[in-house]
Amino acid sequence: MTTLAPNPDLKLVLGSGSPRxxxxxxxxxxxPSDVRPPDIDEDAHKGELPRDYVKRIAAEKVAAVxxxxxxxxxxxxxxxxxxxxxxxxxxxxxEAAQFLFALSGRxxxxxxxxxxxRGTLVWTKDVQSTVAFKQLSDRDVNSYLASNDWRGxxxxxAIQGPAGAFIPWxxxxxxxxxxxxxxxxxxxxxxxxxxxxxxxx
Numbered sequence: 001m002t003t004l005a006p007n008p009d010l011k012l013v014l015g016s017g018s019p020r021x022x023x024x025x026x027x028x029x030x031x032p033s034d035v036r037p038p039d040i041d042e043d044a045h046k047g048e049l050p051r052d053y054v055k056r057i058a059a060e061k062v063a064a065v066x067x068x069x070x071x072x073x074x075x076x077x078x079x080x081x082x083x084x085x086x087x088x089x090x091x092x093x094x095e096a097a098q099f100l101f102a103l104s105g106r107x108x109x110x111x112x113x114x115x116x117x118r119g120t121l122v123w124t125k126d127v128q129s130t131v132a133f134k135q136l137s138d139r140d141v142n143s144y145l146a147s148n149d150w151r152g153x154x155x156x157x158a159i160q161g162p163a164g165a166f167i168p169w170x171x172x173x174x175x176x177x178x179x180x181x182x183x184x185x186x187x188x189x190x191x192x193x194x195x196x197x198x199x200x201x
Contacts, residue, residue, distance in 0.1 A: 129172025
């Protein structure tokens, strides 16, 4: 992986409207100078596998964000995969319920792909985690739907919200499941010349 020299004058641009990704970046001591969510078509291609899908979307997102020479752009995409099935953001409560019942009592994958761009260089990484759901009752699902926490969430849930009570076990990156794997993101940003926690030297 190409690694550029650290440059304290670089500005970080977050190519995502996700408040969760903003909060996760703050854990690295980083505050973006700007937030520019790209507007791209996020529909999956026919027969596209979940990992290929998130890698493509993260790459397309970062390519769609215009940046100046002194800016580094960070984009990410997260999907929930049940086997080969891609579970994106539910369009309504009925689809969210369908997702939750499909996940009930089973294990599934959460895949987050991260893309970082500086000039013509792009660094990418994808992280796959396994999540187990307990067996959900009708009451579990209806109570969760009433919270509205499912809105805008891949697979219809967020581990850091009320749905955390549905998850007895994970294997992988907790922050990756939330939407931005911090270990890998830190490595990509460092390669691009942006130092997490500032310049401690």
